Amino acid sequence: SQQGEEDPQALSIQEGENATMNCSYKTSINNLQWYRQNSGRGLVHLILIRSNEREKHSGRLRVTLDTSKKSSSLLITASRAADTASYFCATVPNDYKLSFGAGTTVTVRA
Amino acid sequence: GAGVSQSPSNKVTEKGKDVELRCDPISGHTALYWYRQSLGQGLEFLIYFQGNSAPDKSGLPSDRFSAERTGGSVSTLTIQRTQQEDSAVYLCASSLKTDFYGYTFGSGTRLTVV
Numbered sequence: 302s303q304q305g306e307e308d309p310q311a312l313s314i315q316e317g318e319n320a321t322m323n324c325s326y327k328t329s330i331n332n333l334q335w336y337r338q339n340s341g342r343g344l345v346h347l348i349l350i351r352s353n354e355r356e357k358h359s360g361r362l363r364v365t366l367d368t369s370k371k372s373s374s375l376l377i378t379a380s381r382a383a384d385t386a387s388y389f390c391a392t393v394p395n396d397y398k399l400s401f402g403a404g405t406t407v408t409v410r411a
Numbered sequence: 412g413a414g415v416s417q418s419p420s421n422k423v424t425e426k427g428k429d430v431e432l433r434c435d436p437i438s439g440h441t442a443l444y445w446y447r448q449s450l451g452q453g454l455e456f457l458i459y460f461q462g463n464s465a466p467d468k469s470g471l472p473s474d475r476f477s478a479e480r481t482g483g484s485v486s487t488l489t490i491q492r493t494q495q496e497d498s499a500v501y502l503c504a505s506s507l508k509t510d511f512y513g514y515t516f517g518s519g520t521r522l523t524v525v
Contacts, residue, residue: 334513343415343502344454346513389453391514398467399444399504399514403453 305333305390305402313408320377322405324390325370333366334391335375338404344389347375380409413437417503417517424493424524432488432520436505444514445478445488446502454502460486493524 308323324333332351336344350357350366350373357364363376377384387404394400416435424430436443445457456470460480471477475493480486490497500521504514 336513336516342500343516343518344504344514346515349513398456398459400456401446401454 307402307405311406324373415517434486434503440505442506
């Protein structure tokens with residue numbers, strides 16, 4: 302069963318705008334990860350945030366984690382056409398079974 | 412190798428035939444997952460190998476699916492008597508340690524059952 306659920310399912314923005322997507326999960330976690338998938342093939346790991354962290358940055362990416370609300374957000378700043386992809390959150394509960402949500406499809410318009 | 416390698420990249424098979432999908436993880440990675448992704452859908456967990464522990468097979472959809480990991484390295488996912496609903500992209504991922512690192516995914520095998 303899926304642990305994480307992303308919101309929105311789809312997002313369309315203009316190049317240069319910021320994109321924000323959210324992930325909610327159900328059980329306690331060890332860490333939460335965000336992945337990007339282009340063209341329906343392999344996923345690329347973007348960022349990992351541990352359960353005792355609240356915010357993490359990597360380049361134009363900013364991830365927050367609120368364990369009390371069991372939610373996380375991914376912000377992509379100054380979006381580019383190359384950011385067009387599907388984005389997935391994945392949770393790692395204490396049993397280490399990586400579980401993915403259904404993903405958010407982001408389209409960046411030139 | 413430098414990444415997770417999956418073969419074949421694409422496989423078209425007739426309904427009822429058996430198929431074998433191969434995953435070659437990054438050397439030294441102890442954790443290995445198989446996922447299945449149907450068109451436009453999220454990732455469905457299939458099976459998880461961690462070191463020498465017994466694999467977690469709780470995601471395998473039926474007894475037609477099986478997987479093994481030889482010598483803690485290469486893994487093979489076998490689907491017997493394939494059905495059309497087995498058509499999907501099968502993704503393999505490996506990781507050095509699950510609580511500090513993300514997973515490295517292969518490019519997947521696109522299986523089409525006709």
